[in-house]
Amino acid sequence: MAANNNSDPILDEGGGGGVKHEAAGEAGEGKGGGGGAAAAAATQAPAAMLPRSGSRPQLDLSGAAIHGNLEDRNPTILLPNQSDDISHLALDIGGSLIKLVYFSRHAEHSSEDKRKLSTKRRLGMLNGGRRSYPVLGGRLHFVKFETGKLSECLDFISSKQLHRGGVDSPSWRSGAQPDNIVIKATGGGAFKYADLFKERLGVSLEKEDEMDCLVAGANFLLKSIRHEAFTHMDGQKEYVQIDQNDLFPFLLVNVGSGVSIIKVDGHGKFQRVSGTNVGGGTYWGLGRLMTKCKSFDELLELSQRGDNSTIDMLVGDIYGGLDYSKIGLSASTIASSFGKTISDDKELSDYRPEDISLSLLRMISYNIGQISYLNALRYGLKRIFFGGFFIRGHAYTMDTISFAVNFWSKGEAKAMFLRHEGFLGALGAFMSYEKHGLDDLRIHHLVERFPMGAPYISWMEKFVQKGTQITAPVPVGFPVTTGMGGFERPTAKGDILRSDASAALNVGVLHLVPTLDVFPLLEDPKMYEPNTIDLDLNEYKYWFKVLSDHLSDLVDKAVASEGGTDDAKRRGDAFAHAFSAHLARLMEEPAAYGKFGLANLLELREECLREFQFVDAYVSIKQRENEASLAVLPDLLMELDSMNEEARLLALIEGVLAANIFDWGSRACIDDFDMFKKRMLADKKGQPYKRALLFVDNSGADVVLGMIPLARELLRNGTEVVLVANSLPALNDVTANELPGIVAEAAKHCGILRKAAEAGGLIFDAMAGIQDDLKDEPVSVPLMVVENGCGSPCIDFRQVSSELAAAAKDADLLILEGMGRSLHTNLNARFKCDTLKLAMVKNQRLAEKLFNGNIYDCICKFEPVHLT
Ligand SMILES: Nc1ncnc2c1ncn2[C@@H]1O[C@H](COP(=O)(O)OP(=O)(O)OP(=O)(O)O)[C@@H](O)[C@H]1O
Numbered sequence: 001m002a003a004n005n006n007s008d009p010i011l012d013e014g015g016g017g018g019v020k021h022e023a024a025g026e027a028g029e030g031k032g033g034g035g036g037a038a039a040a041a042a043t044q045a046p047a048a049m050l051p052r053s054g055s056r057p058q059l060d061l062s063g064a065a066i067h068g069n070l071e072d073r074n075p076t077i078l079l080p081n082q083s084d085d086i087s088h089l090a091l092d093i094g095g096s097l098i099k100l101v102y103f104s105r106h107a108e109h110s111s112e113d114k115r116k117l118s119t120k121r122r123l124g125m126l127n128g129g130r131r132s133y134p135v136l137g138g139r140l141h142f143v144k145f146e147t148g149k150l151s152e153c154l155d156f157i158s159s160k161q162l163h164r165g166g167v168d169s170p171s172w173r174s175g176a177q178p179d180n181i182v183i184k185a186t187g188g189g190a191f192k193y194a195d196l197f198k199e200r201l202g203v204s205l206e207k208e209d210e211m212d213c214l215v216a217g218a219n220f221l222l223k224s225i226r227h228e229a230f231t232h233m234d235g236q237k238e239y240v241q242i243d244q245n246d247l248f249p250f251l252l253v254n255v256g257s258g259v260s261i262i263k264v265d266g267h268g269k270f271q272r273v274s275g276t277n278v279g280g281g282t283y284w285g286l287g288r289l290m291t292k293c294k295s296f297d298e299l300l301e302l303s304q305r306g307d308n309s310t311i312d313m314l315v316g317d318i319y320g321g322l323d324y325s326k327i328g329l330s331a332s333t334i335a336s337s338f339g340k341t342i343s344d345d346k347e348l349s350d351y352r353p354e355d356i357s358l359s360l361l362r363m364i365s366y367n368i369g370q371i372s373y374l375n376a377l378r379y380g381l382k383r384i385f386f387g388g389f390f391i392r393g394h395a396y397t398m399d400t401i402s403f404a405v406n407f408w409s410k411g412e413a414k415a416m417f418l419r420h421e422g423f424l425g426a427l428g429a430f431m432s433y434e435k436h437g438l439d440d441l442r443i444h445h446l447v448e449r450f451p452m453g454a455p456y457i458s459w460m461e462k463f464v465q466k467g468t469q470i471t472a473p474v475p476v477g478f479p480v481t482t483g484m485g486g487f488e489r490p491t492a493k494g495d496i497l498r499s500d501a502s503a504a505l506n507v508g509v510l511h512l513v514p515t516l517d518v519f520p521l522l523e524d525p526k527m528y529e530p531n532t533i534d535l536d537l538n539e540y541k542y543w544f545k546v547l548s549d550h551l552s553d554l555v556d557k558a559v560a561s562e563g564g565t566d567d568a569k570r571r572g573d574a575f576a577h578a579f580s581a582h583l584a585r586l587m588e589e590p591a592a593y594g595k596f597g598l599a600n601l602l603e604l605r606e607e608c609l610r611e612f613q614f615v616d617a618y619v620s621i622k623q624r625e626n627e628a629s630l631a632v633l634p635d636l637l638m639e640l641d642s643m644n645e646e647a648r649l650l651a652l653i654e655g656v657l658a659a660n661i662f663d664w665g666s667r668a669c670i671d672d673f674d675m676f677k678k679r680m681l682a683d684k685k686g687q688p689y690k691r692a693l694l695f696v697d698n699s700g701a702d703v704v705l706g707m708i709p710l711a712r713e714l715l716r717n718g719t720e721v722v723l724v725a726n727s728l729p730a731l732n733d734v735t736a737n738e739l740p741g742i743v744a745e746a747a748k749h750c751g752i753l754r755k756a757a758e759a760g761g762l763i764f765d766a767m768a769g770i771q772d773d774l775k776d777e778p779v780s781v782p783l784m785v786v787e788n789g790c791g792s793p794c795i796d797f798r799q800v801s802s803e804l805a806a807a808a809k810d811a812d813l814l815i816l817e818g819m820g821r822s823l824h825t826n827l828n829a830r831f832k833c834d835t836l837k838l839a840m841v842k843n844q845r846l847a848e849k850l851f852n853g854n855i856y857d858c859i860c861k862f863e864p865v866h867l868t
């Protein structure tokens with residue numbers, strides 16, 4: 001059988017640039033193959049009815065579309081942009097910046113099709129009411145404006161109608177004037193600008209206490225976002241796993257215009273213990289006066305090229321170049337910030353703005369770090385979280401603060417930073433809306449995405465023009481410490497700081513998905529790590545190249561999948577720019593989006609396609625593959641049925657692996673087949689598996705000639721089979737929407753499949769033209785299809801669909817198939833039931849790295865729970 005017949009167009013080198021049509025035809029010569037490639041009847045739904053996930057959020061398709069079976073009498077019409085009329089917006093109006101957090105919600109797409117309902121009934125999921133989730137599903141967006149440009153902020157709110165619940169809220173569409181809209185607001189501006197909001201937008205600001213909000217926001221982030229907090233030392237960012245049971249007490253330092261220092265003891269339990277008026281406003285204000293910079297970012301950017309030793313008086317300046325080691329001060333330690341400017345008879349204009357900016361930045365950051373440490377010491381606290389927009393994700397600022405904390409506490413206290421640094425107050429204000437129920441959110445309900453702002457077409461054009469600007473490398477300071485208390489000057493990688501437009505690439509949109517669950521069969525969810533290999537810079541470089549090389553091919557496919565129209569081409573262009581921008585961003589800072597693994601990277605690409613409204617780039621390729629494979633299925637089934645049980649099991653597993661290990665000269669790097677066979681055959685007299693979850697991968701030969709025949713064998717043994725497929729398209733992976741159609745087609749050739757599919761609610765009506773193969777033994781166990789909650793070629797078992805979680809409850813066998821789900825992710829994952837991981841390693845580099853093996857080596861890893 002051809003090695004690449006279940007080729008994954010991106011994950012494998014072997015597969016090349018696309019799904020090989022011929023592969024299914026070639027399958028006949030192999031061990032587990034059938035013959036011929038005559039076209040079978042189309043099995044797939046037209047593109048219009050494709051992905052609809054109940055679990056993961058959907059793209060913002062702008063137009064209405066029919067959902068469900070087109071043949072249905074009353075198909076549901078989706079209004080994808082529709083949202084509810086709840087309060088959507090909260091504000092934090094500070095001395096320097098206005099922060100907005102707003103929520104957009106997608107309507108619950110009512111009618112689920114018959115199949116899904118029947119699956120849910122079978123899985124016991126229909127007993128509760130419709131609103132079984134305490135939290136609303138939707139997205140949280142984060143935006144900021146300068147307080148000095150308040151009217152821009154008002155225009156933004158007004159253009160998006162955020163104060164009325166969003167452009168698509170019913171009240172807005174019906175033109176109803178909301179009479180008494182109340183918006184939660186915190187920060188001084190909630191008092192100062194209340195009248196202006198009333199006047200301009202007709203809304204009342206409901207004031208929430210600033211400190212309450214800061215604490216609520218920080219607690220929420222630390223509780224609910226997996227990679228929120230990180231340390232930053234010597235240019236290295238490291239995410240910190242927060243132990244929920246050991247979070248309090250901590251010190252929260254919010255560095256805004258001024259600095260508030262708060263001791264936090266629990267939810268709503270805190271005390272503002274100190275503060276300092278030397279803060280972000282000081283840096284920006286003094287800096288502006290002294291350097292004539294026009295923006296904060298310009299000032300920060302200058303500092304990256306500065307040398308503070310021309311301005312600061314160093315210990316060495318005082319000690320004739322020597323360290324004062326007796327008290328622990330190196331010659332390069334700043335003895336007195338700006339101290340050098342006293343002795344010179346120089347004017348301000350004689351100093352380089354770069355040097356001034358750096359001196360100021362160091363003075364203020366160091367001072368904040370030191371005061372924070374003293375307060376931590378005062379209350380015996382070990383952890384200090386720093387927020388506020390003064391931090392601005394700037395490496396040098398964070399390093400300086402960390403250095404001060406580390407130096408003065410002799411390593412006892414730890415400075416940590418928050419990805420949503422400046423949004424603590426606004427988030428806290430947002431959380432004070434009770435009806436959002438955000439308190440009930442758990443970590444697995446949140447998915448962070450990094451959209452570029454599509455699908456606003458006019459904006460997209462701008463994006464294409466600006467693409468190069470955004471993708472330009474952005475410098476970050478990588479300061480080097482010099483022993484006792486000193487820093488060398490930062491070495492900048494370039495000369496501009498990430499612009500505010502692309503600063504959106506730091507904080508994504510938070511998707512609240514209450515239907516996601518932790519997979520209940522994970523042995524230890526706390527220890528679970530989906531990604532097999534850490535994406536370090538080297539790995540990034542490799543994947544950057546793979547993904548970049550493949551980009552134009554993907555764009556071609558995507559554009560073709562949308563009919564190749566001008567609009568599709570434009571979107572294709574925009575997608576390419578957007579995805580390249582993401583890659584460039586991650587290359588310069590792999591941890592920019594939180595702790596990012598290969599699974600996240602691959603999902604990012606799929607999400608990016610969706611953002612630019614490419615519903616399913618591989619739709620026609622998948623269709624063609626399925627047809628070709630279905631045409632050879634009857635022959636394969638016949639061949640399989642002529643074998644004895646043992647030979648058949650081997651042929652089935654090889655069929656899934658899509659390789660004849662011997663003919664290909666490849667070996668099995670992990671080969672537990674005999675163990676699996678023993679469990680399946682020898683132990684069979686005892687007890688067959690009760691329920692198997694089969695995680696399927698690619699369309700075409702992979703699913704039709706690999707997984708479906710394997711499913712059939714399990715059914716024949718009396719095992720219930722649940723086929724688990726993607727909720728949303730990803731590459732050529734088969735989706736949960738497509739799979740029932742494929743199974744129904746396959747069932748035309750096989751009584752076992754047909755009976756099981758009927759029992760599982762996959763087939764309702766007696767099908768015309770069915771070939772009733774009476775040789776098949778009768779089975780009554782059902783065959784079901786459930787969605788996995790993902791739109792990625794990989795799977796993260798911490799966040800799966802509630803359907804899958806329900807199906808897992810009675811499962812005693814998992815079969816994970818394909819590189820994405822059983823190699824790139826989950827190779828080392830342990831489950832509470834027997835697990836079979838099947839994959840062919842279609843990537844030389846990975847084969848070497850993981851197994852010291854070769855491309856086309858195979859993995860058949862069986863992990864029984866009771867090794868007896
Ligand atoms: N684009 C920007 N414009 C102005 N200041 C910025 C910008 N980006 C970062 N900053 C820094 O962030 C600081 C403001 O941070 P933040 O928004 O957390 O405080 P604030 O809420 O405005 O102030 P306060 O809480 O004291 O009222 C500024 O003083 C400046 O140092």
Ligand SMILES: CC(C)(CO)[C@@H](O)C(=O)NCCC(=O)O
Pocket residue numbers: 094095187188210256257258259260261274275276277
């Ligand atoms: C006045 C606030 C709380 C406004 O956000 C802030 O700017 C601040 O904490 N300033 C420092 C004031 C002080 O404690 O000295």
Ligand SMILES: [Mn+2]
Pocket residue numbers: 092093094095187256257425
């Ligand atoms: Mn503030």
